Each structure stands twice: as C-alpha cells, then as structure tokens.
Amino acid sequence: MNGLIPxxxxxxxxxxxxxxxxxxxxFMPIITFVLLFFTGKHILAPIRSWLATGVMAVMFxxxxxxxxxxxxxxxxxxxxxxxxxxxxxxxxxxxxYSTTMMVIATFVSLMVHLYSVEYMRERRNxxxxxxxxxxxxxxxxxIILSDNLMITFIFWELVGLASFLLIGFWxxxxxxxxxxxxxxxxxxxxxxxxxxxxxxxxANYGTAEISVLKEQVSxxxxxxxxxxxxxxxxxxMIWFAxxxxxxxxxxxxxxxxxxxxxxxxxxxxxxxxxxxxGVFLLLKTSxxxxxxVGNLITIIGCITAVLAALQAMRTFDAKxxxxxxxxxxxxxxxxxxxxxxxxxxxxxxxxxxFFKACLFLSVGAVIHSMHHMQSxxxxxxxxxxxxxxxxxxxxxxxxxxxxxxxxYLISYAALxxxxxxxxxxxxxxxxxxxxxxxxxxNTWTWFVVAAAFSTVAITAFYMTRQLIFIFFGEFxxxxxxxxxxxxxxxxxxxxxxINIPLIALATLSIxxxxxxxxxxxxxxxxxxQSFVSGEHHVFHFFIPILASVLSIGAAVIAANRYKNxxxxxxxxxxxxxxxxxxxxxxxxMDVLLIRPVMLVAELCGSTDRWINHxxxxxxxxxxxxxxxADVFDRWIIDGSVHLVSAIINGIGSFFRSYLKGNVQQYxxxxxxxxxxxxxxxxxxL
Amino acid sequence: xxxxxxxxxxxxxxxxxxxxIVFTRRNILYVLMGIELIFNAANINLxxxxxxxxxxxGQLFSMLIITVAAAESVVALAIVIVLFKKLNTIxxxxxxxxxxx
Numbered sequence: 001m002n003g004l005i006p007x008x009x010x011x012x013x014x015x016x017x018x019x020x021x022x023x024x025x026x027f028m029p030i031i032t033f034v035l036l037f038f039t040g041k042h043i044l045a046p047i048r049s050w051l052a053t054g055v056m057a058v059m060f061x062x063x064x065x066x067x068x069x070x071x072x073x074x075x076x077x078x079x080x081x082x083x084x085x086x087x088x089x090x091x092x093x094x095x096x097y098s099t100t101m102m103v104i105a106t107f108v109s110l111m112v113h114l115y116s117v118e119y120m121r122e123r124r125n126x127x128x129x130x131x132x133x134x135x136x137x138x139x140x141x142x143i144i145l146s147d148n149l150m151i152t153f154i155f156w157e158l159v160g161l162a163s164f165l166l167i168g169f170w171x172x173x174x175x176x177x178x179x180x181x182x183x184x185x186x187x188x189x190x191x192x193x194x195x196x197x198x199x200x201x202x203a204n205y206g207t208a209e210i211s212v213l214k215e216q217v218s219x220x221x222x223x224x225x226x227x228x229x230x231x232x233x234x235x236x237m238i239w240f241a242x243x244x245x246x247x248x249x250x251x252x253x254x255x256x257x258x259x260x261x262x263x264x265x266x267x268x269x270x271x272x273x274x275x276x277x278g279v280f281l282l283l284k285t286s287x288x289x290x291x292x293v294g295n296l297i298t299i300i301g302c303i304t305a306v307l308a309a310l311q312a313m314r315t316f317d318a319k320x321x322x323x324x325x326x327x328x329x330x331x332x333x334x335x336x337x338x339x340x341x342x343x344x345x346x347x348x349x350x351x352x353x354f355f356k357a358c359l360f361l362s363v364g365a366v367i368h369s370m371h372h373m374q375s376x377x378x379x380x381x382x383x384x385x386x387x388x389x390x391x392x393x394x395x396x397x398x399x400x401x402x403x404x405x406x407x408y409l410i411s412y413a414a415l416x417x418x419x420x421x422x423x424x425x426x427x428x429x430x431x432x433x434x435x436x437x438x439x440x441x442n443t444w445t446w447f448v449v450a451a452a453f454s455t456v457a458i459t460a461f462y463m464t465r466q467l468i469f470i471f472f473g474e475f476x477x478x479x480x481x482x483x484x485x486x487x488x489x490x491x492x493x494x495x496x497x498i499n500i501p502l503i504a505l506a507t508l509s510i511x512x513x514x515x516x517x518x519x520x521x522x523x524x525x526x527x528x529q530s531f532v533s534g535e536h537h538v539f540h541f542f543i544p545i546l547a548s549v550l551s552i553g554a555a556v557i558a559a560n561r562y563k564n565x566x567x568x569x570x571x572x573x574x575x576x577x578x579x580x581x582x583x584x585x586x587x588x589m590d591v592l593l594i595r596p597v598m599l600v601a602e603l604c605g606s607t608d609r610w611i612n613h614x615x616x617x618x619x620x621x622x623x624x625x626x627x628x629a630d631v632f633d634r635w636i637i638d639g640s641v642h643l644v645s646a647i648i649n650g651i652g653s654f655f656r657s658y659l660k661g662n663v664q665q666y667x668x669x670x671x672x673x674x675x676x677x678x679x680x681x682x683x684x685l
Numbered sequence: 686x687x688x689x690x691x692x693x694x695x696x697x698x699x700x701x702x703x704x705x706i707v708f709t710r711r712n713i714l715y716v717l718m719g720i721e722l723i724f725n726a727a728n729i730n731l732x733x734x735x736x737x738x739x740x741x742x743g744q745l746f747s748m749l750i751i752t753v754a755a756a757e758s759v760v761a762l763a764i765v766i767v768l769f770k771k772l773n774t775i776x777x778x779x780x781x782x783x784x785x786x
Contacts (some may be wrong), residue, residue, distance in 0.1 A: 661784025664716070664777055667707055 008216060010089055010207050015076035018066065022074075022094045022145055025062050025102065028055050029138035033131045040127035049120075052130035053113040056137070060106040067099040075147060075211055091209055093147035097346070101144045101280060104350055107508075108272035108357045109137045111501035115361050116264040118497035119368060123262075129169065133268070136162035140273040143281065149201060149208035152281065153194055156245070160187045163274050167261040179260035186254040190244020197237035204230050210284055219290050235288030238281065239297055246278025248334060249304040250589070252327045253582045256311075259319040259389075263364030266319060270326045271357035279333045279349050283342050298338030298437075302448045305331025309458040311579045313465070314572075318363050318391045321466045325415065326356055328455060332430050335452060341433030348426035351414065351514065355423055358411035358505035365404045365494045365502065366397050366470055373487040384481065391469040392568050393480075398471040400491045403499055405471050407506035412467055414509035416460040416551045419544070422509050427456065428544045435540055453550060460551035464558035476566065692733035700726035713768070713775045717761050724754045 015023065032055045036048055043051075077091035113133065120129050139162055142155030160183075168180025201208045205216060217231045242248070247255040255275070259266055269275065282289075282297075289297070305328045312324035329352050336345035370388035377384060387393065398405045414423035434452050438445040477484050493499065507513075570576050581587060659665065703722030706715055728747040735743025769775055 659784060661781030662777060663780065663783065664708060666783070671704065 008205055008207050008212060010077070010087070010209055010212055012079065012089070013075050013077045013091075015092070016074055018070055018074040018094050019076040019092055021062065021066050022092065022099075022102075025059050025066065025106075026138060026141045026145055028059050029134040029141070031055075033134040033138065036127070036134065037131035040131060043127075045121070045126055046117075048127065048130055049113075049117040052134060053110070053117055055134075056106065056110045056113045059137075060103070060110045063099065063102040063106045066094070067096075067103050070094055070096060070099045073211075077147070077209070080151075088150070089148060089207070089209060090151050091147040091211075092145045093211060094145065097283075098144050100346075100350065101276075102141060104353050105137065105140050105144065105272040105276075108353055108505075109133070109268060111357060111361070111505055112264045112268045112272075115267075115364070115498055115501045116262075118495050119264055119364065120262065125169065128165075129262075132162055132165045132169070133265075136166060136268065136273050140277060143277050147210050149194075149198055149210060149285075153191075153198060156194060156241075156277065156281075157191065159245070159274055159277055160184060160191065163187075163258070163269060166265040166269070167258045169261050169265065173260065175257075176260040179254075179257040183254040183258050186251050187244040190241050190251055193237045193243075194241035197234050197241065200230065200234045200237065204234075214287050217287055219287075229290065231288050232290030232293055235285070235290055235293045236296070238285050238288060239293060242278030242282050242334075243300070244278070246275050246282075246330050246334065247304075247327050248278075248300050248330065249307060250585045252304055252308060252330075253585050255327055256315075256320050256323040256582070259317070259323050263319065263360060263367060266323070267357045267360035267364065270323070270360060271353040275326060275330055276349055276353065279330065279337065279345060282334075282337050283346055286337065286340075286342055289337075289340075294338045294340065296338070298335050298434075298448055301331040301334030301338055302451045303331070304328070304334065305455045306451050306458070307583060309455045309462065311582070312462040313458060314576050314579045316391050316469075316568075317389050318367065318394070318466065318470060319360070319389055321391070321462060322356070322359055322363060325359075325459065325463065326352075328459060329356070329415075332427070332452070332455075335448070336430040336433055339433050339437035341430065341437075344426065344429035344433045347429055347514075348423075351422035351426040351509070354505050355411035355414035355421075355509040358407055358502060358509060359415065361498070361502055361505065362404050362408035362411065363470070365401065365498050366394065368494065368498070369397075369401070369491050370394070373484055373491070376487045376490075377483065382483070386477075391466060393477040394470045394475070395473040395477075396471070396475040397491075400488075401493050403493050404502060407502040408467070408471065410506040411509045412463050416463050416555065417456060417547055418551065419548055420511050422511060422514050424544065424548070425511060425514055427547060431456075431543050431547055432540055435543060453546065456547050457550040457554040460554035461558045464555040465562050468559060468562045472563070473566070479566070686736075689733055689737075692729055696726045696729040696733070699723075699729065711776050711778055713765055713777055713780075716777065717758065717765070720761075721754065721758065724750060 032052050036043070036052060040048055072095065074094040075091060077089050080088045080090040082088065113130075116129065116133070120126055123129070136159065139155045139158035143152055143159065146152040146155060164180050164184040167183050168176050171177045171180070198208055201213070205213060207213065219229075219231055244251050244254075255270075258269065261269070308324045308327035308331065312321050312328065315321055315324065329348070333345045333348050333352075336342070336348065367388050370386070370393075374384070374386045374388060410421065414421035417424045417427040431449075431452060434449050438449045475484075475488050478488065578584065659669075699722050703719045703726060706719030706722065710716055710719065728750055731743040731747040731750070735741050735745075735747070765775060768780065772780060774780070
C-alpha cells in the first residue's frame with residue numbers, strides 16, 4: 001500500500017421505472033413512521049392501526065407487482081456526497097433476489113400488522129407501536145435494496161435501533177428493558193466488525209459498492225491458501241457482523257431474551273426483519289468468503305444449531321422454545337452459506353419466515369387468551385401473578401382453539417420437516433448441500449453432517465413437546481388454581497383479525513407454494529426464479545427419507561414421553577440450569593472478556609492514581625520552591641531597589657525641607673547655584 | 686568708540702539692580718519689572734559685543750529677546766491677574782502654593 005486510495009471506476013446509473021417503484025415502496029413506511037410518531041397521540045387508536053396496516057398492504061401489493069415485473073438486474077447509483085475528489089456513492093439494486101425478500105418481508109409485516117391491530121388493542125403505549133414497526137420494516141427494506149455496504153450499515157443500525165425499541169416496548173418491566181439493552185449491546189459488538197469491514201473495503205478498493213466489488217473481487221486458490229488475504233478477511237468481518245444480527249454462537253444469547261417484547265414483534269423479528277438481515281447480507285456478499293471462512297461459518301452454524309436445539313428441549317417458556325428454534329434454524333442457514341449453497345440458505349430463509357411467523361402468532365394467540373383469563377380475574381377483583389408464557393400451565397387448547405391448533409400444526413410440520421410442507425423442501429436442500437460438501441472434503445466434515453441430522457431429530461423432539469404441552473392433555477393451570485375454571489370454559493377461538501394472518505401464513509407453509517413436486521424443490525418455480533447462484537444440486541434420495549424418519553421417530557418418542565405428563569419433576573437440574581444459563585456463555589464472556597478488561601481498567605486506574613500522586617508531589621515541590629523564590633524576590637531584590645529609592649527619597653526630602661514655596665526664594669537658590677557653577681567653571685578654566 | 690568695559694559695567698549695574706529688586710520687593714509687579722531689567726542687562730551685553738561682529742548677529746539676537754520678553758511679560762501679567770482673582774493678593778509672601786504639601 002502506498003497510502004493512496006485505490007481507485008475503481010464507479011459508474012453512475014440513473015434510476016429506471018423499476019428502481020423508482022422500489023424506492024417508493026421503501027419510502028412508504030418512513031412516511032408512516034414520521035406521521036404516526038409525531039402525531040400518533042392525536043389520532044384515534046383504530047385509525048392509526050388501520051392506517052399503518054393499510055400502508056403495509058399497499059406495500060405488499062406493490063412489492064408483488066415489482067417482483068412479477070422485475071427481470072434481470074436494475075442498478076441505480078447516485079453521488080451521495082463528495083469530499084474533495086473522493087466521491088461517495090449510494091446505490092440500489094433490484095433483482096429477483098431482493099424483490100423476493102421484499103415480498104416476504106412486506107407479507108409477513110402485513111400479517112403481523114393485521115394481528116397487532118387486535119393483539120395490541122388497548123395496550124399501553126399503543127401510539128408508539130405502529131411507528132416503530134414501520135421503522136423496523138423500512139430499515140429492513142433498506143438493507144434489502146441497498147447495493148452499498150455503507151448505506152447497508154446505516155439501515156443495519158436502524159434495524160438494531162428499531163429492535164431495541166420494540167423489544168423494550170414494555171420498558172417498565174425490568175426484564176424487558178434489560179433484554180432490549182442486551183440485544184442492542186450484543187448487536188453493537190458484532191457491528192464493530194461491520195465498520196472494520198467497510199474500512200478495509202475503502203482501504204483496498206476505495207468503494208463499498210457491492211456490484212462493483214463483485215466484479216473486482218476474485219478469490220484465487222493462492223489467496224485461499226493464505227489465511228489473512230484481504231478479501232478473505234473482509235468476508236470474515238462481514239460474517240462476524242452477521243453473528244450478532246443473525247444470532248450465531250456465541251452471540252445468540254440475546255435472541256431468547258428478546259422474547260420480552262410483544263409477541264407480534266417476536267414474529268416479525270424472527271421471520272422477516274431482524275435475524276433475516278444477517279443471512280441476507282451474507283448471501284449478498286458471499287463472493288468475499290474464502291475457504292477457511294466458509295468452514296468457520298459452517299462449524300459455528302452447526303454449533304449454533306445443536307446448542308440452541310438442546311436448549312429448546314428443556315425450556316418451559318412457550319416463546320423461548322420458538323426463539324431457540326429460530327436460532328437453530330439460523331444455524332442451518334449459516335451452514336448452507338458456509339458450504340456455498342446460497343440458494344438453499346435463501347430458500348430456507350423464505351420458508352422459515354412463513355412458518356416461524358405462523359408459529360409465533362399461533363402461540364401468541366394462546367398467550368393472548370391466557371392473558372384474557374388473567375385480566376378477567378382481575379376484573380372480578382382478584383389479581384394473581386400468572387406466568388402466561390409458562391407451558392406447564394397450559395394444555396388442552398386443542399379443543400378450545402381448533403383453528404389455532406391447525407395452523408400451529410401445519411407450521412409445526414413445516415418446521416420439523418415433514419413431507420408435503422415447505423420446511424421439508426428447504427431442509428432437504430440444505431442437508432443435500434451439506435452432504436455434497438462433506439463427500440468432497442475432509443473427514444471432520446462428516447461430524448457437521450451428523451450434527452445437522454441429529455438436530456433434525458432434536459427439532460422434532462422439542463417441537464412435539466411444545467405441541468403436546470400447549471394443545472393436548474388437560475388444562476394444567478386448573479390443577480393449581482380452580483378459580484380459573486369459569487374463565488377457561490369461556491375461551492373461544494380468537495378474533496378474525498388474529499385468525500386471518502394465521503391461516504395465510506399456515507397456507508404458505510404448505511409445499512405447493514414453493515414447488516409442484518412435494519418431495520423435491522429443484523423442480524419448483526421458487527428455486528428457478530429466486531435463487532442466487534443457480535447451480536444444480538444432485539438429488540440424494542436417502543436424505544429426505546432419513547430426515548423424515550428421524551423427525552417422525554423423534555416426534556413419536558417425544559409424544560410418548562410427554563403424553564401423560566402432569567407433574568413436572570426436573571430430574572436433570574444441572575442440565576436445566578446449564579441450558580437456562582445459555583451454556584454459561586454470558587458467564588464465560590464475563591470471566592474471559594469483561595473481568596480481564598475490568599481488571600486492566602482497575603490496574604490502569606491505580607497506575608493513574610499513582611501518577612497523579614507523583615504529579616501532585618511535583619506540584620508541591622514546585623510550590624515550595626516558588627514560595628522561597630517569592631521570599632527572596634520580596635526581601636532581597638525588591639528590598640535593595642526600595643533601599644536605593646528610600647535613600648534618594650531621603651536626600652530629596654532633606655533638600656525639599658528648605659523650600660517654603662516662595663518664588664523669590666527659588667530664584668535666590670537658583671542664583672546662588674548659578675553663581676557657584678560660574679565660580680567652579682572659573683576655577684577650572 | 687566707547688570701550689567695551691563701560692557697556693559691561695552698565696550691564697552689571699542693571700543686572701544687580703534687577704536682581705536686588707527681584708530678591709527684595711514683595712509686590713509681584715515689581716518683581717516682574719526687575720526681571721525686565723535683567724533681560725535688558727543681557728541685551729546690552731549682546732549689543733555691545735555684537736558691534737565687534739561684522740554680521741551683527743548679537744544685535745539681531747537682542748531684537749529677538751526684546752520681542753520674546755514682550756510676549757513673556759504678557760503671559761506673566763495674565764498669570765498675575767489670575768493669581769489675584771484666586772488669592773486676592775499680589776504679595777509674594779502670601780503666595781506659597783509651590784510648596785509641597
């Protein structure tokens with residue numbers, strides 16, 4: 001490097017119709033945000049909910065239109081700002097890939113909005129809820145559309161901000177505020193890597209335009225052989241940024257805590273906006289990934305998938321089970337990215353968005369009715385602290401809420417990967433890619449494949465456990481408190497505003513939306529149109545069979561295990577504790593990172609104090625010296641000057657004492673003095 | 686031509702008379718007159734010695750002194766008037782404002 005910024009020619013491209021439409025869609029939620037954020041309190045609650053929902057519906061329709069009419073790539077690029085001769089550009093890329101993501105994001109957001117209209121009705125701080133949602137969606141659209149990593153970073157941070165606001169929406173609860181803070185800080189830590197990546201890009205290429213870089217960057221075998229070649233290191237940094245947003249080991253611990261937010265927010269966060277952003281960014285910039293970074297991504301993804309799935313097996317919090325399952329599925333997507341199966345990862349991201357949103361909203365409906373029971377009891381003059389998320393207190397909702405049960409069942413089947421459901425197709429694609437990768441690589445890769453397959457089984461296990469806890473058996477809350485009986489009898493299906501999103505999302509979890517062939521996605525229109533790389537996968541027949549057998553087997557085992565459980569005795573207290581503590585990740589972070597930093601800080605502090613003492617000592621020394629100098633100055637130097645002046649003053653006053661102010665006397669003296677001078681002169685001359 | 690000694694004698698006499706007036710009289714106007722006499726003593730010297738100078742510089746200089754003395758006596762008389770207005774006296778024994786308080 002010679003200190004000059006490398007120059008790559010970045011052509012400016014004006015926006016065409018497609019780009020303008022995409023920009024319009026992007027700006028719509030921003031307008032909603034500004035309008036509702038500043039004037040929300042003066043608008044009636046139903047109007048503002050329906051306004052936000054209506055805008056979202058229009059956005060969805062426009063996105064769909066955009067998706068249908070987009071062919072090829074539509075890049076538009078402008079000068080953002082200039083510093084001297086440096087030009088910073090902003091750009092937008094519309095292609096099949098981004099419009100697909102837009103359709104998914106806007107659709108899930110629309111469903112969540114519809115759901116929220118009912119779910120958030122009469123909740124505290126309602127006027128702020130929809131603007132925050134709009135901010136969330138618009139930032140996500142920004143990430144999707146942006147073709148410049150600097151612009152992406154701005155929206156990346158905005159997504160972080162919006163998630164912070166929404167996770168901490170009920171901030172008067174301490175757990176909510178803490179979860180929001182945790183999510184924010186964990187994300188910030190990872191975002192540091194993003195900043196470093198952008199700096200590296202500017203130092204090496206002088207631009208952060210993804211499509212320009214895509215043509216410039218090529219990872220040669222030579223680069224792959226070395227560890228710290230420049231594009232590879234950039235890829236590593238970008239991946240680390242996604243470790244925070246897409247909740248990978250060891251930073252995934254914020255996501256389960258993020259369940260403190262409202263349930264629709266969880267659905268949005270897990271399906272369309274927050275966690276998808278990381279995977280999506282990594283797919284966009286996958287040309288940076290070198291061999292060892294790819295392997296690292298796969299290994300970390302694998303660890304994430306297994307650990308989170310294990311934790312999901314032992315938690316009783318209905319939403320946390322789903323949160324851990326999201327983390328686990330994100331691990332799958334990352335594994336696919338790591339082995340280079342970008343289309344499989346994106347496919348799983350899409351299918352996961354629908355079925356996970358559906359799962360969250362279904363469980364949310366159940367939680368909603370639990371809430372209703374609690375508040376009914378409150379209306380009757382009793383308040384009992386009831387953990388409405390605790391699955392141990394649920395049960396028997398199958399008969400009370402059959403529609404919710406059906407939608408949950410469909411998305412459940414999609415998640416555990418049963419045939420004829422969307423999850424089966426995408427999971428099969430990922431497992432197939434992993435298998436292909438392992439056959440050409442080293443022996444350790446088979447551990448990853450084995451872990452991926454066992455996670456399929458674990459997933460089926462914990463999801464079946466949740467299914468049985470919530471929907472089957474008897475309503476276990478009555479065992480501890482019969483006073484809920486009258487309210488439980490009155491539980492009915494939720495309102496239609498809640499049911500419509502459930503039905504829509506559940507429908508989209510069925511296979512035919514993605515592929516005509518229910519057993520293989522390669523023939524489906526989805527993989528043909530929305531893929532990233534377009535490479536062809538070999539179809540291994542045994543993989544879907546093995547995965548299905550594993551998941552059905554695990555589901556049956558779980559069903560037998562939990563079918564008749566009424567009393568909860570924890571036989572593995574240590575295990576539960578370890579899982580509840582997130583495998584001591586936070587603790588080890590505390591011990592490995594925070595404590596040493598604090599120790600160093602303490603050391604620095606005490607060193608600093610010592611330096612302060614030294615400086616103070618020096619100051620005192622100088623002060624004493626100054627006092628001495630002062631005394632010397634005052635008495636010796638000033639004194640001698642004063643003495644001289646006093647002598648002269650004395651002489652002066654001696655002579656002055658002879659003068660009485662009479663003019664003639666002055667004249668007389670002058671005369672005598674003059675005469676004396678004359679005499680003196682005469683004497684000498 | 687009158688020898689130069691006579692001029693000097695007259696000049697000394699005038700200077701002595703002027704000085705005596707200045708030293709002895711208490712009236713401020715007399716003192717001023719004495720000063721005029723001292724001026725004229727000097728003038729006589731200048732004129733007398735100026736005779737010996739072919740360019741007559743000394744005599745010219747005495748003309749200048751006469752002019753300046755006239756102007757100066759105007760200023761002196763003005764001061765006397767102001768003094769009289771302020772102190773209501775022209776007795777030099779009573780005017781001792783020059784003494785340091």
